[in-house]
Every structure is written in structure tokens, then in C-alpha cells.
Amino acid sequence: MLTVLTAFLRCEAQEGRAELRPITLDEAINLARARSVDAAVALNQLKSAYWQYRTYRAELLPEVNFNATIPNYRKSYSAYQLDDGSYTFVRNNVLEMSGELSIDQNIWLTGGTLSLNTSLDYLQMLDGDKYKRFMSVPLALTLNQPIFGVNSVKWDRRIEPVRYEEAKANFISSTEQVAMTTINYFFNLLMAKETLNIARQNMENAERLYEVAVAKRKMGQISENDLLQLELNKLNARSELTDCESSLKSNMFQLRSFIGIEEDVDLEPTVPGEVPDVLIRYDDVLDKALANNAFAKNIHRRQLEADYSVARAKGNLRQINLFAQIGYTGTADRFNGAYDRLKDNQIVQVGFKIPILDWGRRRGNVKVAESDREVVESRIRQETMDFNQNLFILVERFNNQQQQVNIASLADTIAQRRYNTNVETFMIGKISTLDLNDSQVSKDESRKSFINELYLYWYYYYQLRSLTLWDFAGLRSIDADIERIVRN
Secondary structure, eight states, X not given: OHHXXXXXXXXXXXXXXXXXXXXXXXXHHHHHHHHOHHHHHXXXXXXXXXXXXXXXXXXXXXXXXXXXXXXXXXXXXXXXXXXXXXXXXXXXXXXXXXXXXXEEEEOTTTSOEEEEEEEEEEEEEOSTTOOEEEEEEEEEEEXXXXXXXXXXXXXXXXXXXXXXXXXXXXXXXXXXXXXXXXXXXXHHHHHHHHHHHHHHHHHHHHHXXXXXXXXXXXXXXXXXXXXXXHHHHHXXXXXXXXXXXXXXXXXXXXXXXXXXXXXXXXXXXXXXXXXXXXXXXXXXXXXXXXXXXXXXXXXXXHHHHHHHHHHHHHXXXXXXEEEEEEEEEEEESSTGGGGSSOEEEEEEEEEEEOOSOOTTHHHXXXXXXXXXXXXXXXXXXXXXXXXXXXXXXXXXXXXXXXXXXXXXXXXXXXXXXXHHHHHXXXXXXXXXXXXXXXXXXXXXXHHHHHHHHHHHHHXXXXXXXXXXXXXXXXXXXXXXXXXXXXXX
């Protein structure tokens, strides 16, 4: 019984122990792209833009509509003028029904609407003679055309494809920005891990050196001041170790939450290996950014929208609409008779509205739209200059960063060797505690500097990918099967 209980408690302890999982930077980025909330938000924004574009495309295709009123019953009195000019009221007790089937098509070139219609109307008097009538329009062709108004269909054909391309570029850039956020969390955890390792090593060394110093003090080889300094180093190392353990847990929670890892897993980030040997030119980066980045498409769309606002304001200066319909119609007491002996049915109607005196309101709207367009153009010029400047600075930083990583790596190696040598030298009493402390600080700072330089390299690298949608290591474009992504 005791054996079974012991085994049970051992299993419980193993289950409560956190699983240790090594993780590389690439693995963390892939997990974030698949599981993070930021990636889900980017995907939903893409889906919204996709269906908005699909809706626009559907508006360019013929639309089949059926309109019906079944029934329209009226039992009321209405005014009726007699031959002598006087009025009386007559009683209406009538039942009406109507139905119309139409195929409507927007005309891309002119902005009008062309419809092919067929309809049937039924009327039955429920008082008096109680007669009934049918009226049919077997076929009619209807045109509704604004003459001077803005052609919204034409402008939509210019703006909506650009808007959708902007949304696609934004989605791919967002996946790279997810990678940048992952890099932040990953290197924060990596720095916390390295800092904790440094603190543990310093703690062990401080305890060992203090024990040696106690023995040397008894033999009179070191002063009381040096002994107290080493004891103070030991206490400081213990305090630093506690802080580092807390920082590690906090940074691990952030990364684990962002990439969707269970809380019972302890992540063990590994230091990225050699960085890619990539040297890029500003002109190439600028060309790829202007061709692929959502910023260039955003500028194009905003310019088109500003032009559209001016065109719409000018179109509202006067309104002239043409309505024309040609076809055939027939009436009869019977349903079949309504389609016999058809007659021409032709309607031509031109309506217009031209303001005589509006106190300059419409002209003012045109001036406002033109001023807004100038503001947009000025902002676009400034944003373009800022974009190009920031891109140039980023390219210079990235090209310099690889050398910084190599220097930091060499400095880390040298500082570690110097510290190891100084520890051995101190053990035989050749150097003071001040020299030993100095080498320890240099070792710690060099290691942290190396991790930070690695972080900056990968952050700059993915920032360039986000701006250009180009993989500089693989020399290929960063794209995605949007149709498959949206439909999954």
C-alpha cells in the first residue's frame, strides 16, 4: 500500500512539473503567424476587404429583380370633378395586383442603367359592374441615364481594385509585423534568460570567492575591506538573481501568450545562429517598396478619391436625367387577351434641375473639394518624402548591423576569457577585487550587448521585409494565396 501511494505522489509531482520546450526564433515566428491574436485580426481585415471587393464586382454584373405588389386593396372615397366644374366624391372598391421581372445592368462607360423588363398588372372593381382588366408589358427596354452627373461606376472601377490591392499588401505586411512583435518578445525572453544565467554564474562565483577570501583573511593575505567587499558582492548577486528569476517569468508569460503556448510549458529560447550575409542597396529597396508596399497603393487610392470628390462636386452643379423606354403593351379582360394585339409603348422623358440662385453653395462645394484635394496632395508629398527618408535610414542601419553583430560576438568571447583569467589570477592573489569586479561587469555587459545587437539585426531585417514584401535572403517575393486563405 505504501509503495502504491509513493508511486502516486511521484506521478502527481511529475504532472505538476512544467514541460521544458526549446524554441528557436523561426519556430516562434511561425507559431505567432498561425495562432496570435494579431494574425487573426489581420486575417479578418483581409476577409472584410475581400468580400467588399466581391460586392463591388457583383455590382458590375447584370442583376435579376422581381418586384410585386400582391395585393393592393383599396376601399375609400376620392374627389372627382364633374363636367360643370363641381366636385363630388366617388367610392372606390378595387383590388390591384402587379408584378415585374427585370434584368438590370449598369453601363460602365456612361454611368447609366439599362433594364430589360416584363410586367403584368391586374385590376378588379368589387362594386358596380365588377369588371376586371389585365395589362401586360411583354417586353420593354428602359434606359436611365444622367447627362452631366458624375459617373460613379467609372470611378469605382478605378478606386476599388486599388483598395483591394492595398488590403492584400496590408495583410502580408501585417504578417511580417507579427514577426517583428514576436522578435521583441523572443529577445526579451532570451535577454532575461541570459541575464539569469549571468546572475547564477555571478552568484556561484561570488560565493566561491567569498569562501576563498575568508580563508585568506585568516592567513592575513587580504585586508578586511576586501573581505567585506566580496561579502557585499555575494549579497548583491543574490538580490540580482531573485530579480532575474521574476523577470524571466514575466517575459516568458508574454511570449507564451502571444504565440499560443500552454501555461504548463516553459520555453527555452535558443540564441539564433549566424545571421544571413545580406547587403542591400537603397535603390533596390525603394523600387520594391514602391511596387509592393501598401503605402504606395494607399497614396494612389487617396489621390483617386480626392479627384472623385472634385468630380462629384462639379457634377452637382446641374442635374439632367434622361429616361427612355420602348416596348409593347396590351390590355384585355382576360389574361390571354392581354398578350394579343400588342401596341407600341414608348416613353421619353428628360428632367433637369439647374440652380438659378443658390448663393454660390454649389460653387463653394467645388472649391472645398478642390482645396481638400490640394491638402491631400501636400500630405502625400510629405508622407512620400518621410517614407523614402525612413527607408534610407533603415537600409543604412541594417547594412551596418551585421558588422555590429560580429564585433559584439567577438567582444563577448574576449570578455568571457578575460573574466575567467581574472578569476584564476585572483585565486592566487595577483589582482584586487576591483579588477575582478571590473572584468565581471565587462563580461556581463558584453553578453547583453551581443544579444541586443542580434535583436536589432533581426528586427531591421523583418522591418525591411514588411516594407518591401521581399525576402532578401531567399531573393524572392513574399506573397500569399489570398483566395485560399480567405476561403479557409
